[in-house]
Amino acid sequence: MNPRAGLDAPAGLVLVVEDEPAIAAVERLYLTKAGFGVETAADGRAAWAAVKAHRPVAIVLDVGLPQIDGIELCRRLRAEDDWTPIIFVTARDDELERLLALELGGDDYLTKPFSPRELVTRLRAVLRRTNGPATRSRIVLGPLEVDLEQRSVVLRGARPALTATEFDLLAHLARSPGRVFSREQLQSAVWGHADHASGRSVDVHIAQLRAKLGPGSGIRTVRGVGYALDEQDAEAAATGSAG
Incomplete structure (x- = not known):
């Protein structure tokens, strides 16, 4: 073959x-x-x-x-x-x-x-x-801006340096604010495959995203299910509230 x-x-x-x-x-x-x-x-x-x-x-x-x-x-x-x-x-x-x-x-x-x-x-x-091409060029959720064409992120004026995978996780969550994605769904959408090791990888990359974005990232853990990005949490971050 x-x-x-x-x-x-x-x-x-x-x-x-x-x-x-x-x-x-x-x-x-x-x-x-x-x-x-x-x-x-x-x-x-x-x-x-x-x-x-x-x-x-x-x-x-x-x-x-x-x-x-x-x-x-x-x-x-x-x-x-x-x-x-x-x-x-x-x-x-x-x-x-x-x-x-x-x-x-x-x-x-x-x-x-x-x-x-x-x-x-x-x-x-x-x-x-x-x-890859983006279906939308820019997503704005309160103080969080995700530019899909430039593959850049701005949160409260800061521009965190993200890996390709970290960016794609954030972008996938940002396209559907408030929606809860399981680890398996995130594996499939971002990695293009799913296995036992990748389930743990999702958690690691989410932790890295939160560390880089800082307080008020807007990424919410739904215990036993997965993760979501909440627009209201991102908006609260503009005033320094934790997300």
Whole structure:
């Protein structure tokens, strides 16, 4: 089966950071057949230089790397306000490691062994969320403004730096203020897939959103169900009330 079949046009250069040559070769093969340009790096220092030199549209980042590991590389990129989408891959099925990777600004997470077709699918989902067309250009909920075309957020004059996934979660909630979405619905709408690990990922990304937006984010937890974005809470935030 051709991995490119039924997929969209090329989306740009992807940086694959992987210290196992066989795995890097397979990832390069499938990403290239899917229409991406691919640059590879075998350690964290080389990856850092490659990000600066090539400005990839996305990074497929192994966690266990020589010199600078994937978690630290992500930390350094986000500290420099570089929000290039990152999909982590690792041989360890470690929940704490996965949650840390997401908290630092990772957009998705795959555990080895995984299907290279799934990697392509998840990468395209992240890029569609980053670059896809918007049905409405701007959503205003009290002091919260979500610009779907520019993919920017303003809350009480501040412009928080969000990852692609954090932005898409907020935008999805903002399109239907007051509506309660289950974790499964958010997984499907934002990640494009649903599994046990992603349910926890929703919680992590919501926590990150609240931390970045600050008091009065308007994001409400409905215990046992999921989350909603309440317009009245966002409006109350203009006067400093908690949401």
